[in-house]
Amino acid sequence: MAGMENVVAVLKQYSVAVLGAGYAGMTAATELAAAGVHVSVFEAGKVLGGRARKVGLEGKSLDNGQHLVIGAYTGLLEMMTKVGADSQAGFLRRPMELQVEPGFRLACPKLPAPLHLAFGLLFAKGLSWSERFALVRTIRVAQAAKWRLAEDLTVSAWLKEQRQPDVLISRFWQPLTVAALNTPLEQASAQVLLNVLRDSLGGARAASDLLLPRLDFSALYPDAAARFIEQKGGHVYRSRRVRRVEKVAQGWQLNGENEVFDAVICALPPHGLSALQVSVPNVLPLQVRGWTYQPIVTVYLQYAPDVQLPKPMLGLSDSMAQWVFDRGYTHNTAGLIAVVISAEGQHQALAQNELARLLIQELHQRLALPKDALWYRVITEKRATFACTPDLQRPGNQTCAAGFWLAGDYTAGLAGKGDYPATLEGAVRSGKAAAEGLLQELTNKL
Incomplete structure (x- = not known):
């Protein structure tokens, strides 16, 4: 002592x-x-x-990006406790549920691990039985290999090796990869993606929980x-x-x-x-x-206060945007929708007003939101993350x-x-x- x-x-x-x-x-x-x-x-x-900070706008508290936390992120949660921040009040915590339009839904029930994952994969909606078994097979292969690859390769190459159907890629792997790695499938490291899956879907049941910030x-x-x-x-x-x-x-x-x-x-x-x-x-x-870097574009769309998504977070497949968040659920800002476009793409060539117009139109067609928004704000982090490529020497x-x-x-x-x-x-x-x-x-x- x-x-x-x-x-x-x-x-x-x-x-x-x-x-x-x-x-x-x-x-x-x-x-x-x-x-x-x-x-x-x-x-x-x-x-x-830094790259996860408050942005003020006309009395509203926005963020320079829409980050998602999972239950496996114990380091952040422990540090919040250490400095006196209330993690329970700071997050809306829910069991893993990935809903990607049109019609895909993967939800892990409150069962002990690994049953929660098995049930979630087996009863995923929006997939045929052959597509479900293809997803289950690939996850089981990764688990059996202790989430390690003999040689790192791109996510797209790995999915091809695993014979993943195109529908499964567009509705599950594509939104998941860009959300986790902010790097296109053709460039993203499959090993780093497996590391994230290891600690979330492959961990304890609570590790796969989704934590949506309230602050x-x-x-x-x-x-x-x-x-x-x-x-x-x-x-x-x-x-x-x-x-x-x-x-x-x-x-x-x-x-x-x-x-x-x-x-x-x-x-x-x-x-x-x-x-x-x-x-x-x-x-x-x-x-x-x-190194090369990848952008994240967040477009805030303010609708009338009675406009609401059916869930706090929805994914979109085969679209310009990947994820849509309703901040009415989390930040008590009714009608405020945050649209996230991760990684590089054709949207980078668009002016802000044109990008907002196209997203409003897309959300109207895909999610039945109103044809017009009251106001918008486009926030671009041009170098939000490093490109998470195979065998990157860090x-x-x-x-x-x-x-x-x-x-x-x-x-x-x-x-x-x-x-x-x-x-x-x-x-x-x-x-x-x-x-x-x-x-x-x-x-x-x-």
Whole structure:
């Protein structure tokens, strides 16, 4: 006990700068602050959350994207509890139900695993019996192989190997893949998709639950994390962009300012690393320079308050949009519909007004929504995620320079493998891994 007290006492003498207040950065900062380290978070924007943040519009609280959480995302849920955020109040939690128009529905009943999955697959609606058995067979093959492929390949190539019918691909695999990996089937990693299925459909029954946020993505976790950090004596600076990091004899300096930090965790997105100048050569991962990125477009459509979807979330097959969310169920904003278009596509060539017009028309034809909306808002994240391609070589959290660590959904983690795509859970896990690695490094100095 005395030894642990000595460690805590020494850690309180250290100061760490965290660059970026997204989910990875706020997790790293929270873990450090909880260990007694003095933390300073530097965020270039006015709002916390990074690529999952609040966007204000005429008094309404919107998000820059519509993210979905599953029960298997235990890292995020545990961190929310740690900073005092109520995960039960923050989410509308429901058993797995994927309804994709026209007519497909897969629902996992409240049965013990793996019966919930078996019943869900066997009684999926909108498929012929041969298509159902094809889906069951493929999931069973993946389970038998412990969700591992001998060699990674694209999702489309893997589905071809598994002899998946076109109807099954358009109604199940296509919406699922772009939602989970935000990468087209022709480019997406089948192994990473299986990792997601392993932890959701292949896990405990509750792991497959769908958690629909009730709060904007800044209030859901980063804002609460900021309060936690500040209560521990740390600082969270908004509108403070860090352009230069310099290694000096005493530690690390930011933007040439006088304050010196003992260590730095860089939680900037991979495409933002090229704008950061670090005095130590090769400290930033070179492999990300050749990466490609995928966009996410979210179109908010405000209808009359009495307009409502039959479910909080619906999928669309063979359409421009993949998923449609009714924020009346979750955010008490009646008539507000969020339409999500994941990954690249022909929609990128359209002007915002033309895109909104086509989506309104599509929802009218497919879901019987009104012919016109009261207003719309198009939010585009051009580089929302890295393209999650087969055998993508991802950097670890640790760099070649002592005291300089990386955090972000793009990293491979301390174990040297990147299990997850660019998700909130991936960001949280990376932030936690970076903090744990740095704390071990600081402790070893004792």
